Amino acid sequence: MSGTSAVWRSRERVPGQLSGLAVLCLVFVPYALGHYLSCLLRTVNALLAPQLMGAAALTPAELGLLTSAYFLAFALAQLPVGLALDRYGPRRVQFAMLLLATFGTLAFAGGSTFGQMLVARTLMGLGFAGCFMAAVKAVSTWVAPARLPSVQGYLIAAGGLGAASATLPVRLFLQFADWRWLFVFLALACAAIGLLILLLAPTPPAIASKRLDWKVLADVYRHPAFRETAGLVLVPHTVFFGVQGLWIGRWLAEVGRFPEQSVAWLLYLGMAAVIFGAISVGMVTEWAARRGIDAITVAAAGVALFVAVQVGIVLGWRPGMALLSVLFMLVGTITGIEYAIVAQAMPPALTGRASTCLNLLIFSGAFVVQAGFGQVLGLWQPDAAHHYPAVAWQAAFGVLVLLQLPGLAWFAWRRRRAALAGPVPEVP
Template sequence: MKNETTIAVKLITTLSIVYVASNFYRSSIAVIAPNMMDELGLTHEELGVVGGTFFIAFAIFQVPVGIFLDRYGPRKTICGLMFFAVLGSAGFAMASDFLELTAARFFIGVGCAPVLMGSLVIISRWLSAERFAFYTSLIVGIGGLGNILATTPTAILTDMIGWRDVFWVASLFSAVSIIFGYLIIKDAPADHAFHSRKVESMKDTLGGVIGIIRDRQFQLVFTINLVIYGTIMSIVGLWGGNFLRDVYGLDLTARGNILFWMTVAVIGGAFFYGYLDGVCKSRKKLVATAAITTIILLVILGSIPVVSVWQISALLILFSFFGNYGVLIMSQGRSIFPERLLGRGIATLNTAVFLGVFLLQSMGGFIIGTFATEDGTAPLEAYRVLYLSLAAIVGVALLIYSRSKESKTPKEKAPEAA
């Protein structure tokens, strides 16, 4: 095998470019949400559903994606399904009401569903297992440029050409990323077991999924994975923009600037935890520490009065940084599954990520909508309830996760190619 660093640079660069488009779509409506609400007359509840639909589509398609990854390989799965994101982005640009926006977001979610999981399958086959969390953090971090593009750059571009044309541009970028990915991505090394695998019957394929779901360790890890990214995306990906407008009176550009730095912090958090996973002896204790830190920051956000803009910005940025510890869970999940179930295992685990985002973003819509005034804004109390509710949910998930086993061995090894 070639030098691992050379292979890692090639693979991670390629996969990250494809992942940029997926990440843009995740966060793309946060900064423009008030503009969309004003133009199309959306309620807070409807906005919550539009935002969360992307993630419920993700969640629904994770099991099929896992099956496709194991049967057909990441290359065909990623590039084939991403075409739906191209169509969905174009549909979002043309949407005229709540139902059309929701349908378009669903298509985008289907298209983006295989990108990260396919990437994790690829790096698990090409690169060493002991650096899996670090490599994952690189893909998540570099791909996070898409989240950054969804903040200040989107705010500026929206002011220039309107939010609809932003999604036409995104559609074009997605199409280009598909072509680039198809030319570069390879499923596994030439001597890897993937190429000589026996294609399972559909009964055996579904039986593998059922076995994964029944696994006790999977269930415990699934629980914490349900709330980590969902908590982050409830604020960074949707309600943060409304909070900064309703409570602090910030305009589109000012909101975009703060969301920009929050997104940078999310990316930094992925790198931070990816590095710590390589130096800390206990992954479980690291996850617990990260969750407790997140709870503390949410309680502070839900308890303080209106403060200066720089103070609330600092708190939101710290929350975004310390709350993004999902790379640790994906590394723990990877240790549960054998090679033949790898695609299905991590994709099924990833269902929790996007199901959680849908549920928590939608929950935010109902909470804030309950407090909303006639002019469509919501008072500080609404966001206090949201922050404290998220803190309580993370706390419950942590208690359940605490019953899981330590997943980190003294020296993790890559699965042998056969």
């Protein structure tokens, strides 16, 4: 036992002790790979929808529920995972979680019924639930606060690269092997990344064990920065996740009548736009901060543009469908800025639970959006090819637009009231 403790202590490092290169290789890259794989498996159903529906005779509502189970599992795991991150550190927690993801991914590969695939997808979601939080916790520990927006932008870009890998690369893989073999290889990748984190990632000095303190969580939710950020960005973030991971590809296929090859290409371009957008958000945020513009104002401008793109979809601008799909992905990356805003506003000891509270709301909402979208489509009758009419898609996107408008209006009203009342402390 003492030998094991010595091994753990030998992994401990003090923040500021690692060089920039060491932080890149030992902290950013291993955790970014976990987030990469998490986003790949979160979005891969957008391309595999025809194969999955054929393998288990799924309806659109069942497909939406199956895919969104990933988000529900994410949400259910947030509180215990966030507490574990603050108590045991991201290295140990992430290794254990990725082992669970390995089993879930293998089970999905062998599933043949809706029930089996639903359970396996839920296990996958539980296993990957800590990937982004662990990465945020790790970079918040080892990276200077002033650099957090850019570094977290790079982290989101790694997730975008994973989502991009779920498009054309997956389609190319399917030309040589069945979709079940794809999940077998992804399960092996889960195990490999877990071992990489266990072997490479440093461990900060141990802190005193803490129980789940509901008062602390309530304090997080009551924090002004948290409430203002969530009120503006939360619903758009859930829309971005819920639609990006499944329905944008089906919209292109059923309303735009794009062939599956073209859908894969457009999804690939969209995910490339996510990478570019994530990096740009961090750079723009830091540029704006140097000019006295706070991050929440940058977020408000981005959310307004994101809603405008969705209005274009609702209006049925058919000649611009390909452009709108890419813009949806590009502009939607602005929603990731809320992690940096909240991380900067919270004490270091609470960054894990702050990310937890955000994720609990985001992934619960994404589950509702992704599953609910399929339910709205189901209000219309499909044609012989099982395609739903354009008006069904317009209605579903229209509901999402209406859900996002109150947050923008509330933010604008608060800012106008604050301007009339005089200077107030800025939200970081």
